[in-house]
Amino acid sequence: MTVVNVAINGFGTIGKRVAEAVTRQPDMRLIGVSKTRPDYSAVVATRILGYNLYVPADKIEEFEKAGIKVAGTIEEMIEKADVIVDATPGGKGAEYKKLYVEKGKPAIFQGGEKADVADISFSTLCNYEEALGKRYIRVVSCNTTGLLRALCTLRKAFGLKWVRATIVRRAADPKEVKRGPVNAIVPDPAKLPSHHGVDVKTVVPDLDIMTAAVVVPTTLMHVHVVYAKLARSATREEVIRVFEEAPRIILVDASLGLKSTADLVELARDLGRRRYDIPELVIWRESITVNGDEIVWIQAVHQESIVVPENIDAIRAIFKLAKKAEDTIRVTDETLGLKKFL
Amino acid sequence: MTVVNVAINGFGTIGKRVAEAVTRQPDMRLIGVSKTRPDYSAVVATRILGYNLYVPADKIEEFEKAGIKVAGTIEEMIEKADVIVDATPGGKGAEYKKLYVEKGKPAIFQGGEKADVADISFSTLCNYEEALGKRYIRVVSCNTTGLLRALCTLRKAFGLKWVRATIVRRAADPKEVKRGPVNAIVPDPAKLPSHHGVDVKTVVPDLDIMTAAVVVPTTLMHVHVVYAKLARSATREEVIRVFEEAPRIILVDASLGLKSTADLVELARDLGRRRYDIPELVIWRESITVNGDEIVWIQAVHQESIVVPENIDAIRAIFKLAKKAEDTIRVTDETLGLKKFL
Known part of the structure; x- marks a missing residue:
């Protein structure tokens, strides 16, 4: 089975959830997450969850002073990845896109970016098949x-x-x-x-x-x-x-x-x-x-988590890991435990 | 090892948490919980957590109509218990005490009751040893x-x-x-x-x-x-x-x-x-x-959960399951995963 190496750029509300969701997928591997501030969330990422943490080159010292283990720079993380899920603050994704393009990597963007950041705006139940093989996908808000x-x-x-x-x-x-x-x-x-x-x-x-x-x-x-x-x-x-x-x-x-x-x-x-x-x-x-x-x-x-399944599906669409919406939905929803509410 | 049969009267904010905490104790067994309304929380208690649910005699039909399995009446639950944790709304505990006394059962009350509902007002780090062998203990708010x-x-x-x-x-x-x-x-x-x-x-x-x-x-x-x-x-x-x-x-x-x-x-x-x-x-x-x-x-x-460890300790005090505060604290805190924060 193809296993895609996924990097999460930005470890905020969406990034931290997509990171965990990636670790539950049989066809994906989380290679690391990035942060720009050495706060408790960086401690959780490294010490509790055991993720590789990548930071801006000029922040490495600050993280290490705070006792947080750094795996490398954000550029290095992007080089190691097959795909980047951009979960940086709204508008930052468009800036980061230049780096993704320069490093020759496909990427998923969030709804905080303008639609033209990507080749397609995406929602699994509507247009999964249209997104197959696209290089840049924007998961709507x-x-x-x-x-x-x-x-x-x-x-x-x-x-x-x-x-x-x-x-x-x-x-x-x-x-x-x-x-x-x-x-x-x-x-x-x-x-x-x-x-x-x-x-x-x-x-x-x-x-x-x-x-x-x-x-x-x-x-x-x-x-x-x-x-x-x-x-x-x-x-x-x-x-x-x-x-x-x-x-x-x-x-x-x-x-x-x-x-x-x-x-x-x-x-x-x-x-x-x-x-x-x-x-x-x-x-x-x-x-x-x-x-x-x-x-x-x-x-x-639920604003914090509703786009998580669609981010996972978008990764599958880029690499055609599932040819039909129903195939990615089955894996995503089973691994994330969806619809087991009451 | 002595195993104490615990009933939880009232399945609200405190009751549902103490019930789960009881199931994690090596020296306690949860025999059931009580509710007065057939809402989602009753569905969680029975269908998801597998608890025996006891309800007022005149409400059995209402629960069963809502598809919720009832194990018996609150009186029956009290008869089966060695001790009752009263987690009914503030003031109701004093009313229920008559029933606990009538059935010859010791009980723990919450801080919403007046101090004179119990033989002692209790907080583990302060007066565990004084509570040993008491019949009615009030865990403060x-x-x-x-x-x-x-x-x-x-x-x-x-x-x-x-x-x-x-x-x-x-x-x-x-x-x-x-x-x-x-x-x-x-x-x-x-x-x-x-x-x-x-x-x-x-x-x-x-x-x-x-x-x-x-x-x-x-x-x-x-x-x-x-x-x-x-x-x-x-x-x-x-x-x-x-x-x-x-x-x-x-x-x-x-x-x-x-x-x-x-x-x-x-x-x-x-x-x-x-x-x-x-x-x-x-x-x-x-x-x-x-x-x-x-x-x-x-x-x-954290108002919803801070009294949970003290409720568990209070049960141990009644039956002298731990002679010293440090002994109950060790078991309670380990089973509840306390102090593993960051």
């Missing part, structure tokens, strides 16, 4: 991934005429103590559309979609309210069955006490999920309302 | 437990003349979406002292302590600022060594990026700790300030 999971599932089953969606965004990730708002609701932006619908169209260009977003003071998950018109009439039971059978989507019951994002996180904690991650799109079963060809529902997106 | 861990450690090492402490309380547990405040700082109460110092004195009666508390909008952890006068002068290095060597206390470095309760939780998640629990008292190393015999420091208390 958490909110866009959440929207696309549901929308491509419905499109395949019923066809989709239009989508109008409201994104109620979390303000910051749990550890981002300097980000706000802590006490306001912020249209983001006030001038519509929000970028989410535009971003959906980088993956599904022909979709009539409009989105608006507001930021609210919470760190746990995003919530979307989605209105859509199907290409044909459907029953509520049909829609529920389609969602239930789709990969990476789970339906939950508010009647079982799962009434909020806080309850979803509590359940993930009770289930012993590492970091309480919920890489699945979560749809509240009660919210699914179908009137002929119109449908409305409410869904929750 | 999370904030009091946090204070006592540090104070009894200092008292043993240096002696303590007085303590003045400010408790900055979390507003609600993560899933309590109906509790506030979401945007205020609330003196709790305005009339001093707060109950925490009074509660400390239920365990260490002769200590001169005054506490004041304010509630702030967060769910992660409490934070205390503690001022104390030792019975003799000490150096900062001595104090740090005493805290480092104490069980159930960990020192963390803000300089390593652990600057807030959010960072502590992020690290617990990165370490793969179940539910991101931090049963240890966390002291910021940089905050420790020593001037002769006066000392100040800042500490964090």
Whole structure:
């Protein structure tokens, strides 16, 4: 079996999760991760998880002074890799791309980059086959991934005429103590559309979609309210069955006490999920309302982990390790324990 | 070896954690847990964790309708137990005590009960030996437990003349979406002292302590600022060594990026700790300030999990399963993986 050597550039919210996911894949090997600051996360990476840590050349001394073992420079990591997952802060990926190109390495970028950083914007359930053999792939952002999971599932089953969606965004990730708002609701932006619908169209260009977003003071998950018109009439039971059978989507019951994002996180904690991650799109079963060809529902997106499976699939697409979406989904979802929620 | 049969009455924040901790003890057996509502937590208890679930007699039908397997009534659970850990909501424990007495069973109560519910108010590092053979033991609340861990450690090492402490309380547990405040700082109460110092004195009666508390909008952890006068002068290095060597206390470095309760939780998640629990008292190393015999420091208390080790120790005290504090601490802390933080 081909085993691809993967390097993770950036060990933040997404990088650290993709790194762990890579170590669980039968066809991938994690050769190292990079960091620019010698903080507790670098200690976890090296001392607890045993990863090779690569840092900027001018920071080696600083890391070693902090007692953190350094395996080499970021350039050296890139040279050793077959592919780089760029999980650097938004906008930095485009700068790093020059280095990846110079070293002749393919790369995966995150949704914080502009679409033109890559050959294709990607979401497994929508366009895996189109990404096969591409050299630079951009995994769209958490909110866009959440929207696309549901929308491509419905499109395949019923066809989709239009989508109008409201994104109620979390303000910051749990550890981002300097980000706000802590006490306001912020249209983001006030001038519509929000970028989410535009971003959906980088993956599904022909979709009539409009989105608006507001930021609210919470760190746990995003919530979307989605209105859509199907290409044909459907029953509520049909829609529920389609969602239930789709990969990476789970339906939950508010009647079982799962009434909020806080309850979803509590359940993930009770289930012993590492970091309480919920890489699945979560749809509240009660919210699914179908009137002929119109449908409305409410869904929750765990911003820290939802793109992890798509990053793994994107690596397989570059090297054609799986020819069909269903083949990569099967391996990724089994190794990451997806859809084992309740 | 004697194995004690333990029942957990109440499967909320504390009950579910003590139940799991009991299953890890070599000298205890979990015979069941009780719940009054058939929610997702009941599904986790039965279907995922395989616990026997006991419910009020008039609720059996409701649980079974929800597809949740019931092992019997709460009365039946109590009859089967050698000891009950009461983790029912504050104040309910005193009502349930009648039942425990009627069935002739010893019990552990939580800090939400008044001190007179039990024969002794308890904190392992302070008064384990006094609790040996007692029939009813009250484990003091999370904030009091946090204070006592540090104070009894200092008292043993240096002696303590007085303590003045400010408790900055979390507003609600993560899933309590109906509790506030979401945007205020609330003196709790305005009339001093707060109950925490009074509660400390239920365990260490002769200590001169005054506490004041304010509630702030967060769910992660409490934070205390503690001022104390030792019975003799000490150096900062001595104090740090005493805290480092104490069980159930960990020192963390803000300089390593652990600057807030959010960072502590992020690290617990990165370490793969179940539910991101931090049963240890966390002291910021940089905050420790020593001037002769006066000392100040800042500490964090994970309200959901800090009392779990003390509940386990309290069970051992009732049955004299360990004669000395150090003997129960060794087993409890090893089985719960304490002090393996970074």
